[in-house]
Amino acid sequence: MNTQHSALHPAIRECAAAVSATASAVRGDQLGDRTPCEKFTVAELLDHLGGTLASSARAARKEPQAGGGDALSMSPAAVAEAAELAAAAWADPAAYEGTTEFGPGEMPAAFAATITLEELALHGWDLARATRQTFPVSEETAEVVLGVVEKIADQARANGSFGPPVPAAAGEPAFRRALGTSGRNPEWSD
Numbered sequence: 001m002n003t004q005h006s007a008l009h010p011a012i013r014e015c016a017a018a019v020s021a022t023a024s025a026v027r028g029d030q031l032g033d034r035t036p037c038e039k040f041t042v043a044e045l046l047d048h049l050g051g052t053l054a055s056s057a058r059a060a061r062k063e064p065q066a067g068g069g070d071a072l073s074m075s076p077a078a079v080a081e082a083a084e085l086a087a088a089a090w091a092d093p094a095a096y097e098g099t100t101e102f103g104p105g106e107m108p109a110a111f112a113a114t115i116t117l118e119e120l121a122l123h124g125w126d127l128a129r130a131t132r133q134t135f136p137v138s139e140e141t142a143e144v145v146l147g148v149v150e151k152i153a154d155q156a157r158a159n160g161s162f163g164p165p166v167p168a169a170a171g172e173p174a175f176r177r178a179l180g181t182s183g184r185n186p187e188w189s190d
Contacts (some may be wrong), residue, residue, distance in 0.1 A: 004110040006091040008117055011144040015120035016087035018135055019049070023130045024081065035130035036188040037123065042130050043073075049123045050074030053082035056116040059102035059109070060089035086116060114148050121145040121175075122182050129188055134168040142174035149178040156182070
């Protein structure tokens, strides 16, 4: 079995389910609210996350990426569906092999899966926090997310995707450490 698949897919599946549940519970009156990701309101975060997840599903299937037109407006229901479709696409072990188109261009498919998990976990938490929901993940998934975030942190900080790290106390749970490593304050509130 593909080791990247066996390591990443259970975490992708769990975070996608959490994103789907979170997005499904977003109310219309919350769309203009701030999020922990300072550059996005709830509506903008939904648009970003939904577009990224649709692109991720295409990447897993090794399909060409859509043209660079205007970003689509994504409803909470569309984001919930995009999360489920991305998780289903990454369920195939072959999705992790070779290269694929994702984001800025061609990259190793396993790295595209890594970015998918990071987007689901961190932006899923952003969405949950902004809409006063919980974003439960198992400790096993939290450990995988932490490993992914630590792996890409320097590159993500260099391109402006992550902010300066927020220090975590010794013994903090893995997901809180992942949030801090990405520059998110686990105690953020609107």
